[in-house]
Amino acid sequence: MSRIWLITGSAHGLGRSIVEAALAAGDRVVATARSPERLDDLVEKHGESLRSFALDVTDAKAAQAAVDFAVATFGRLDVLVNNAGFGHFSPFEQTDPDDFRAQIDTNFYGVVHLSRAALPVMRRQRSGHIINISSVGGRTSASGMSAYQAAKWAVGGFTEVLAKEVAGFGVKVVAVEPGGMRTDWGFVARGNTPPLLPDYEAGVGAMLALLKGYIGHEVGDPAKVAKVVIDLAGRDKVPAHLLLGSDALFVYGEAEAVRQADAREWAEVSASTDFEGSDLSRLARMR
Template sequence: MAQVWLITGSSRGLGRSLAEAVLRAGHKLVATARNPSQLSGLAERYGDQVRLFELDVTDPAAADAAVKRAVDTFGRLDVLVNNAGYGNVNAIEDTSIEEFRAQIETNLFGVINVTKAAIPVMREQKSGHIIQFSSVGGRIGALGRAPYSAAKWGVEGFSEVLAKEIGPMGVKVTIVEPGGFRTDFAGASTTIQNGRPEYDATVGVVARFQRNYDGKQPGDPVKAADAVLHITSLDEPPLRLLLGSDAMNAVEKNDIAKIEADRKWRELSISTDFDASA
């Protein structure tokens, strides 16, 4: 059965790969981007199967209008994908408050804006699936990407609460956590700064690695899109889905280290309870 999708950030990267996969599979799509002219090829190939929409996810009114376009055009909204986002590289000390706010507005509040626009529709339908693109940087603090990680950790917490609130209404939530994929995320979409000399052994290493890594990432965007399509067909999709062997290996190692650290400090942690015998 054909679904109605809305994808933010459809013009490039994983969002573009997913948009292509959705349309090839016969679904209907509202493809959004800040510059919808970058989506013209989709309209030429897929005609009435797709609608293009100019969307700045930081604008709540625009988010409402995008969801309304999906419902007015196709009659419902089955799958929302919050994919739009970016993350620059720099040291916290050298990242301005304005840059922190800009990344958090797009990467966190953009997700909140579009999600809130879609919730009433899916609640009334008693069905739907919200796909939130987080990152490995939403599970592990990404060195040199503090604003991005701060936002993505926010997406993770927001989406966990969302799943608990709307799950009983028949609406599913999945947090997708990609590792490195061969998109322009680490290239044209990212500003990379080495930082001042004092950060050469930390942020500088990341900056140099990122420049050399672009185009060599292990992840295939087409396969990522197929994986996302697959989970939308499941009656019980995962709350979280890691994408890529690098993501799986890094998060597994990090989570084990967290458990071991919690156990190490367990006695001190529980010592803060009131004395039951007092």
């Protein structure tokens, strides 16, 4: 039986690749975008297997409407892919507050709104996959990406908690965390950068120069990432986090090594705040 997908941010980049891969697998898709007319070529090509829907993921009522549309059109919802998102490169101090909030609202609350709308459907079905497209930036940090990476860290934490809560009734939740991909993400990210204050030239400026040199040479292939997403949707067991790309593995490994070294260096201070004779055995039941 073909699966029913709802995919956000489908008009371009990774989202479009996932739509195309799901259709190639014989599944049916509701593809959402702020400007769904950008999907008209795919709708014309795939007929009744693909329906487009206008969606601003920051609008909770619109998110509910998208899920309702998918169920009304195809009868169920098997896979939700929370892909919509964007980032703007800027020092935190120079980031416009409205832009900061917009990045949080899209990258994090978009995931929350769609998940909230989809879960009752999947719970009644006793099955479903929620695949949150995050980033290695959800477990690392880079100067100039405070809003984007704060949202992605939140997505990772939300995914872990939700995965535990819904496992008992057959729903799987995973955060997919790619490194750089050859999409238009990088062009958008650096296209809104203000002139840097002199004090940020050494740190943020160096990162901006690195980003400029990396755009167009990313190691990640969005078509291959899309194939992994299709595979995950067919698995009974998925990890809470899945890094994709050799660059993601490298960057995460470097960041984790620093965290582990800090934890060892400060372990005595960390333990010094306990009551005397504290018993940790109860924590084993919380895993």
